[in-house]
Amino acid sequence: MAVTNWIDHLSAKEVAGAVYPGVGSEGILVLIAFVIWIGWHVISAKQESEKLSKLAKRRPSSSAWKNNVTDG
């Protein structure tokens, strides 16, 4: 339950420690965190594979990067 009045909250016989919104729904938050974590790997791995294979097909020489040095 969200805190709506600190005086009532802190003068209670037993002060509830957890004060974040949605106390009791932590399981859902954890599930969401797992989905974000795994999803990030899936998306970023796909992006990386595409980038690497695209560059590998171009086959720039080992010194070609020197032409891309900017003036700083």
Added chain:
Amino acid sequence: MTDQLGALTTIFTEFYYWITVVLMFLIHVGFCMYEVGASRYKHHQHTLMKNTMLIPLVTVTWFLFGWWIYWAFPTGPGLAPSIMNESAALITDDSAFSAKWYVPNSELMAVNLGDHISGVFWAAFLLFSWTAASIVSGAVIERITTFAFGILAIAIGSVFWTIDAAWGWHFDGWMLKLLGYHDAYASGVIHACAGGFALGVLAVLGPRIGKFSSSGEPRNIGPRNPWLVTVGLFLIYTGFWGFYAACNIPIFDLGPEYGMEGVTYWTATNIYVTPTTLSGITMNFLMSLSGGLLAGYVIAKGDPFWTYSSGLAGIICASAGNDLYHPIQSMIIGMIGVVVAYKMHYWVERKFKIDDAVGAVAVHGYAGFAGLVICGFVLNGYPSSGYSVGAMWDGATYAAINPLGMFIGALVMFVVLGFIPGWIIAKVLHGMGKLRIPREVELAGLDYEIMEAAKDDEKSVASSG
């Protein structure tokens, strides 16, 4: 909190650990600078990004399961009973230091007015996790995919080092009881473990293109920016102050803790809840750093890359016993660690064609391993815990520190929880074709397209003028 003295002690402890976290952040800044300085220009941005992304990956997984592992696994499980509940199972009961409180949906894993310590303690351990993953990061630069590194970083940062911390760093750990293991500032639980893990990965990953000649002779691919390497290492030294402080408990009354009737004894303790002083470990830290630098300068004939790294290796080697050593012992042990690390690095490089780009396996792995073995001799007979002291292998009490137990402990850290998991996971990633970047990309440079885009931007800006 209703009494002022209790509140002051709690808030002081909370703030103490918070400061260590801020200081330890500098270790990561240092690692990033060091890696960029050690890599070649065409790989700089990806090298930095790889090490940066371990921060969120290890943090999220540390929240989800890493921290739980630390509190659940001290008994093995099945190797020695807990002193809290006398069971050798995973510690998930209602006891005070149970993993039950650290599942990710626990009310203690959040802002909680009744708990000022869990969050900062969680964070201090998390920064150790970043360090473990960062050690691996340096060794594999310029040829690993970011995907593979992310998986490996999570494995070492949120799984294997936390298992070894439960086994050999937790006050209830089975390695203390059966082996008399002692590792106050993590020669083994961080450094030997992460160094061994890096070696396992390197054995599968292979060297950078051009590192070895066709006849197998190693070539030097030295740091491209020695000044960035230098500043990076100085930042790692700085962050190490926080690391050392975070391994202590700042204020604790050992009298009631050890069941000594009528005795009150307030002191700082190490992670095992045995007494030490922040003052003394500060001397030892500086003396082992100095021993490392002195030895490194001589053995590497003034080479700056190795000299700076040797300062770190000196600290790492002495860390296992720096809670109790005399400062001159710390200095000498630091010197020995550097000789072991340097000699082993080049022997392994030639013999097994291992390309450890930044000497991470040497500085962390070999120096950490040597530090554990040396600690077994120098602290031979000291109790590994303040709780009931007994004999090796009896399991119910805590064995004293001894050379054999520390040698076995070093093998557990470097080989069992380091090399073997690193090798297996790298093999799986290699089998999936996800471990190493394509040869063409390694030659062209990981940053080729970023640099190309920047050049195009530069041209369009210039032409608009």
